[in-house]
Amino acid sequence: MASTAIPPEDDELTLPRASINKMIKELLPNTRVANESRELIMNCCTEFIHLLASEANDICNLRQKKTINAEHVVSALDKLGFEDYAKEAEEVLRDCKAVAAKRRRQSTRLENLGIPEEELLRQQQELFAKAREEQAVAEQQQWQQLQQLQQMQQASMQQADSEQEDY
Structure with a gap:
């Protein structure tokens, strides 16, 4: 089926x-909408957003x-004569801010782990102590080497000296 709708410019x-x-x-839900009408709706929505x-x-x-922030958009709705939409937009904005704040509170990694902060601190201290211990062992091994x-080197020098004395 060929579409009669004009495609948007690139x-x-x-x-x-x-x-x-x-x-x-x-x-x-119970209404059929022609493709041309869908295209017109899409173009109207796009033009409104622009x-x-x-x-x-x-x-x-x-x-x-x-x-541009939400306040600018709401003011633009008012200025363009869409005061009713501006009121709804403010309500949606409040809801979005509340959801975002709730999501921020819920998304902290500490809370998601389900481990008390004191226990996490204790585990961290253990890891630090283990790392210090491993570092000390590595330094001791380097010192021994x-x-x-x-x-x-001293033994090699002594052997070289003793060999020179033999000649």
């Missing part, structure tokens, strides 16, 4: 078709900021 960014199709299916981003960027620049090498 340099134009669009939303993924799968995402648009999923949203349509969730919002209109418009919103551009307006948020203008607001960001007016406030002499370098990064150095002494053996010196003894061999």
Whole structure:
């Protein structure tokens, strides 16, 4: 089947078709939507995002900021006449911040291990002590090897001296 929809230009960014199709299916589960209509919805969504981003960027620049943040996007929604969406966006933002904060609290490695901090500290101290002990043994072995090498050199020099005396 040939599609009659006009493909987007190569340099134009669009939303993924799968995402648009999923949203349509969730919002209109018992309704068939033609491919041309899906394409139109995708283009409208893309254009809305471009418009919103551009307006948020203008607001960001007016406030002499370098990064667009959520406040700029909400202000852009208000300025573009989408006050109802702005209120919903603020609610979603609050929810996202709460979820992110909860995720940060839950994702600490210490908590995920299920071992009390005191036990982890004790294990760490044991590892440090073991490492110091291994280091001391390695240094002792190096010292012994150095002494053996010196003894061999002295013995070799004494033997060379005694051989010279024999001649």
